[in-house]
Amino acid sequence: METVVTDMDGTLLAKGGAVIQPLNKEVLLDWQKRGKKVVLATGRLDLAIMPFIHELGITMPVISCNGALVRDFVKNEILMKSDISYDLLAQVIQVARDFGVDYHVYTTERIVGPTVTGKIAGFVEANKTLPENEQVPLTVTDDVVGEIIRSGAFALKVLVISEEADKRAVVREALSELPLSVMSSGATLVDIMNVGIDKAHGLAYLDEAGWLDLETTIAFGDNENDIGMIELANMGVAMENSIPETLAIADYVAGHHDTGGLGQFLLDFEK
Template sequence: MIDTIVTDMDGTLLVSAGDAIHPRNKERLLEWQKDGKNLFLATGRLDLAILPFIHELNITKPVISCNGGLVRDFSTGEILFKSDLALETIERVLDTLRPLNVNYHLYTTKRILGPSNTGKIAFFNEQNKILPENEQVPITITNNPLSELQEGEFPLKILVIEKEATKREQIKETLSTFNLSVLASAANLIDIMNPGIDKAHGLNYLAENGYIDLDKTIAFGDNENDVGMLMLAKTGVAMQNGIPLALERADFVTKTNDEGGLALFLEQHVL
């Protein structure tokens, strides 16, 4: 008996533009919660960057964000778990990547920092223009993000943005000497976190602390950063638009995110 859904956002719950929940998914997930069942979000994004979706789906459960680097309860604002990167580690990573002219963002418990209005920062800045103030993504443009950190602000993830596949492989190879978790969250994104941190780690935290029963949990995802979560849940479902590894490791494959594949699977196999 499945009573819990854990879903990735980009490439899974959302349409490909990344700015809206597929309407079929929204309808089914609102009904799911009305029936007293559980819905959790697990995303590579910072949780503060998905507030519109949290509100739209009436999410009351803790949110796994930064690929498992952060678990926050938005009903109380309490951070339940965080795995913050050491400042010296961030300095070493950025120094190592600097000769490759890498574009990056730094995700913290309070905001997103980066050297230019590009990549996800540009995307979120555009979204901020139409969002109410309480849903806007906190962003700081700076060439020295570490000098901007405030007391009680913890860096969780370095996000590298690179569209060229060969350069992404070069970046991953360069980082292979570091004891870090390095995962792809989209075709042009590389997520750098503490070792052992991924969405499966966040999911396991929720299970160990009584929020979910893994034997009653179904997980949906599409990318490298979802694979561990798909394998840990009782049932793992990959989107047809997912990478080959996600398709291989999942128990089932459903239609694409742009077809509302999550809702279609629920309708055909769970509801």
């Protein structure tokens, strides 16, 4: 295998998504040192994972927003994006408001939300200690759609956050008639992108554009938003901590993300 494609939360990262698991870091740094490729594929906005990109020395394009965005940070160039129309974005936000759930919008330039809550609250706190080139660009405003239009940014994903399973379910049901991809990237999260968008979409783009070869690609993930890319790659690996649906479609199962299951799998695979 020449290319590792890895999800972040629940796969590459440990301690609730705060750090790269040490064994994973060691193995992936060595993987790249030997001339092989590492692609990060995440539900997060790429601008919100700059510390991890720098820590791993990633030179391949990053798949973010569940495949709605592919960006080359070496050239600082957007290679592919699937932005939600402003009208559709307004409909999604109205659904979130109707059901009283927190939401943020991930754009090509920043994260926009109505309140300093959820992920935004975490980013505000993290920005206090991050260097300027790794801080997460944020805007908090009551007029989310208007702010995105005025700034000329493109909306890629709406993230709905609720601790209540019934609210998450009714939000998904309310969005089912719209041309959207709706999936989960975490236990309390609902991710909303354009129809047909998932991490497999971003991975397929990189294959078609010649950045990698799916026949020599191994993909790691744990959640609903990883299923497509695990199925698409030549070798798909689910983490031990994966949801049942991801475990069911994977070719192999690696150890738990908190114990470096990804790194150990690659070490064992290359023996």
